[in-house]
Amino acid sequence: MIQGELFGEPSEPSAPRERSEPASGAVLLPDWLDADAQLRLVAACRDWARGPAGLHAVRMPTGGVMSVRMVSLGWHWYPYGYRRTAADGAPVKPFPPLLGDLARRAVADAYGEGVAGIAGAASYEPDIAIVNHYAHGTKMGLHQDRDERADAPVVSFSLGDSCVFRLGNTETRTRPWTDLELRSGDLLVFGGPARFAYHGVVRTLAGTADPALGLVGRLNITVRQSGLG
Numbered sequence: 001m002i003q004g005e006l007f008g009e010p011s012e013p014s015a016p017r018e019r020s021e022p023a024s025g026a027v028l029l030p031d032w033l034d035a036d037a038q039l040r041l042v043a044a045c046r047d048w049a050r051g052p053a054g055l056h057a058v059r060m061p062t063g064g065v066m067s068v069r070m071v072s073l074g075w076h077w078y079p080y081g082y083r084r085t086a087a088d089g090a091p092v093k094p095f096p097p098l099l100g101d102l103a104r105r106a107v108a109d110a111y112g113e114g115v116a117g118i119a120g121a122a123s124y125e126p127d128i129a130i131v132n133h134y135a136h137g138t139k140m141g142l143h144q145d146r147d148e149r150a151d152a153p154v155v156s157f158s159l160g161d162s163c164v165f166r167l168g169n170t171e172t173r174t175r176p177w178t179d180l181e182l183r184s185g186d187l188l189v190f191g192g193p194a195r196f197a198y199h200g201v202v203r204t205l206a207g208t209a210d211p212a213l214g215l216v217g218r219l220n221i222t223v224r225q226s227g228l229g
Contacts, residue, residue, distance in 0.1 A: 022167055022178045025118060025153075025192030027110035032187035035212070038159055041221065042213050044098065045131050045159070048073060052090035055133060067138040068201075073099070073129040075226055080147050082128070082226060099129045103155040103223040110153075110189035118192040120152025126223045134163065134204045134218040142166060142173040142200040150227030153191025158182045159219040160209040168198035184209060 017030035033041070048071050049055040058066045060079050074095030075082040086092050103126045108115060115121045128148070132140070145154055162184070168177035170193070179202065182188060190197060204218050 022180060023190070023194045023197060025194035026167060026188070026190040026197070028180060028182075029106075029109060029187040029189075030183065031185045032106070032109070033157060033159075033185040035185075035210075038185055038213060040098075041157065042159055042215055042219065044096070045133075045219055045221070048093060048096075048131055049133075052088055053086035053093050054088075055131075056087045058087075066140070068132045068134055068140050070130055070132045073131070074127045075228065077128070077130055077147065082147060082228060095127050095129060099221065099223050100126055102157070106155045106157075106187050106189055106223075107153055107191075110187070111191075118153060119195070120150055120225060121191055124152055124225060126152075126155070126225045127228075128224045128226050130222050130224075132220045132222070134161070134201065134220070136161075136204065136206040136217055138217075139203055140201040142168055142177075142198040144170075144196050144198055145222075145224065146196060148224055148226050148228075150225045151191075151195050152225035152227075153189050153195065155223040156188040156190075157221040157223075158186045158188070159184050159221070160213060160215040161218040162205040162208040163218055163220075164202040164205070166200050166202050167194070170194075170196050170198070173198050181205075184213065 020028045055069050055071045057069050073093050076086045076092040107121050107124045163182050165180045165182045166177050
């Protein structure tokens with residue numbers, strides 16, 4: 001549950017982490033969200049998670065059910081496309097201006113003066129957000145974000161427990177790939193050559209969230225531009 005009763009142990013103090021570019025077009029900005037921003041986003045996620053059109057488990061066409069639960073904003077994602085109604089038949093919740101503002105700033109900070117060289121970055125107008133909740137022990141297999149009709153960057157915010165995030169290549173789910181530790185407050189943007197890279201969450205690191213967040217598990221907010229008009 002997003003609103004849980006358990007709390008993780010605080011992380012040990014560590015040296016500041018530096019910006020990195022794990023692949024061409026992919027930029028990791030550690031601690032991009034400060035403590036107040038994280039608290040505001042966790043509170044917003046609790047509101048978005050409430051029904052109707054709230055947090056739900058996704059059933060795949062094969063019949064399996066994803067262990068990660070999610071809620072969509074702006075457009076409802078289903079395997080493999082988007083629509084205006086959620087899994088329970090209710091209208092999808094609107095895309096929040098809060099996330100649009102954050103995502104545009106994230107793209108600008110990630111690419112800086114090179115923003116013009118990344119497809120869709122200079123004119124970035126996101127209209128979709130997918131909030132994923134990872135309970136302890138859940139993961140997400142390697143996949144591509146290919147259901148949009150735009151090649152604009154994907155913006156990813158991490159909240160709560162840390163995770164091992166695998167950023168692969170654009171051709172196959174096999175190597176080469178790079179494993180990254182994403183912590184609460186981290187920003188990951190991937191566009192340009194990395195836009196359609198396979199990626200997933202290998203595991204979450206239970207108990208690594210700051211207890212002040214009041215969050216059990218991990219929240220990931222991905223913001224995208226649909227190109228759907």
